[in-house]
Amino acid sequence: MLRNRLVLVGLGSVTLVLPAAPALASNVALPSVNPNVRVAGVTTFGNVAATNFLNDGTDGGTTGASMFQVPFSTTPGIPPGSRGFGYDFGGPQAIQSLDLSQFTGESPLGPRARLSDVVVHTGAGNFNFSLADEDDIRLALPSTVVTSWLMVEPVGQHPGNDPQVGIDELAVNAVAAPLAAPRTNVARGKSYTLPGGGWNNVRGSLTDNTLAGANTDLSTASFNAQLTSPGNSINLDLGQGFTVDRMGLAEHDYGGAGGRALVQDVTLEFSDDPDFATLNATRNLTLDNIPYQQMDFDPATGRYVRLSVQSQYPNPDGNLGFTEVQLFQAVPEPATLGLMALGLPALLRRLRR
Numbered sequence: 001m002l003r004n005r006l007v008l009v010g011l012g013s014v015t016l017v018l019p020a021a022p023a024l025a026s027n028v029a030l031p032s033v034n035p036n037v038r039v040a041g042v043t044t045f046g047n048v049a050a051t052n053f054l055n056d057g058t059d060g061g062t063t064g065a066s067m068f069q070v071p072f073s074t075t076p077g078i079p080p081g082s083r084g085f086g087y088d089f090g091g092p093q094a095i096q097s098l099d100l101s102q103f104t105g106e107s108p109l110g111p112r113a114r115l116s117d118v119v120v121h122t123g124a125g126n127f128n129f130s131l132a133d134e135d136d137i138r139l140a141l142p143s144t145v146v147t148s149w150l151m152v153e154p155v156g157q158h159p160g161n162d163p164q165v166g167i168d169e170l171a172v173n174a175v176a177a178p179l180a181a182p183r184t185n186v187a188r189g190k191s192y193t194l195p196g197g198g199w200n201n202v203r204g205s206l207t208d209n210t211l212a213g214a215n216t217d218l219s220t221a222s223f224n225a226q227l228t229s230p231g232n233s234i235n236l237d238l239g240q241g242f243t244v245d246r247m248g249l250a251e252h253d254y255g256g257a258g259g260r261a262l263v264q265d266v267t268l269e270f271s272d273d274p275d276f277a278t279l280n281a282t283r284n285l286t287l288d289n290i291p292y293q294q295m296d297f298d299p300a301t302g303r304y305v306r307l308s309v310q311s312q313y314p315n316p317d318g319n320l321g322f323t324e325v326q327l328f329q330a331v332p333e334p335a336t337l338g339l340m341a342l343g344l345p346a347l348l349r350r351l352r353r
């Protein structure tokens with residue numbers, strides 16, 4: 001570990017280059033390896049529990065052991081528009097590659113399609129891949145990427161009789177040990193209210209650390225058809241004042257009509273007043289069109305946080321669906337970690353991803 005850290009000193013690019021000699025890699029998507037990992041995304045087939053097939057460590061090879069996605073390029077008859085699947089790692093990991101395992105059988109329509117084009121979204125940038133028409137594929141990143149989360153956006157698919165793509169495992173290969181401490185989500189387990197007239201099918205919890213959903217099982221999500229209208233918001237009570245500098249947002253992105261609208265521009269307001277009469281800070285964020293991501297912002301402090309949506313990405317289903325709102329506590333300055341002498345503050349800033 002120490003050798004790797006020393007090699008990293010002074011690198012200026014956003015992505016980090018580690019020695020070519022393979023370090024011990026581990027699959028940080030596995031709960032047994034990384035207890036903080038959480039699956040994000042919405043399966044189009046099966047219930048919420050099916051999303052756990054993504055990281056149970058086995059190539060399931062059956063409908064009952066797969067998580068399903070329908071990209072935008074589909075055959076007529078099955079609504080398009082899943083926007084992604086992946087993980088919140090709970091803290092920064094140094095990722096080298098992904099191993100995607102797919103399943104094409106057990107459909108009355110015939111062999112299922114496989115993914116042909118994906119974008120891998122991370123806290124350190126996005127990476128495009130064109131995939132061979134094969135079940136098992138390694139997606140090698142151009143260099144090691146330090147990120148606390150990752151989503152695979154399914155853009156296109158190879159020809160197939162059933163456009164519901166079966167994914168029975170997504171392994172994430174990272175440098176053996178985490179490079180920094182986990183991030184603390186101070187919204188976890190906290191109370192919240194949902195003001196406004198647009199809310200429907202209000203279920204699940206937005207602070208229970210469940211980030212995944214299912215098309216036919218809405219038990220983990222709450223929906224709003226007019227969240228860009230004034231007065232509709234998500235208001236969190238953190239119980240005491242915290243300084244935070246990152247939001248995680250997990251959305252329910254697929255319904256009976258196909259993909260759901262997703263948040264584009266969002267405003268966070270911080271206050272010590274539950275009525276938000278006086279604001280400590282306001283942060284405006286523009287999100288990618290994917291169902292889970294983490295976004296950094298300048299540190300802001302308050303006990304009460306109001307999330308309001310200013311604009312949304314279109315999709316066949318106009319409802320916005322939410323499964324989790326996370327607020328990550330600002331990380332202490334690197335000096336407190338005793339690594340200033342090694343010249344690592346720039347690196348540590350990246351490790352916060």
Ligand SMILES: [Ca+2]
Pocket residue numbers: 052053054055056057058059060065168169
């Ligand atoms: Ca599996």
Ligand SMILES: [Ca+2]
Pocket residue numbers: 059060061101102103135168
């Ligand atoms: Ca497989």
Ligand SMILES: [Ca+2]
Pocket residue numbers: 204205206207208209210211220323324
């Ligand atoms: Ca949740």
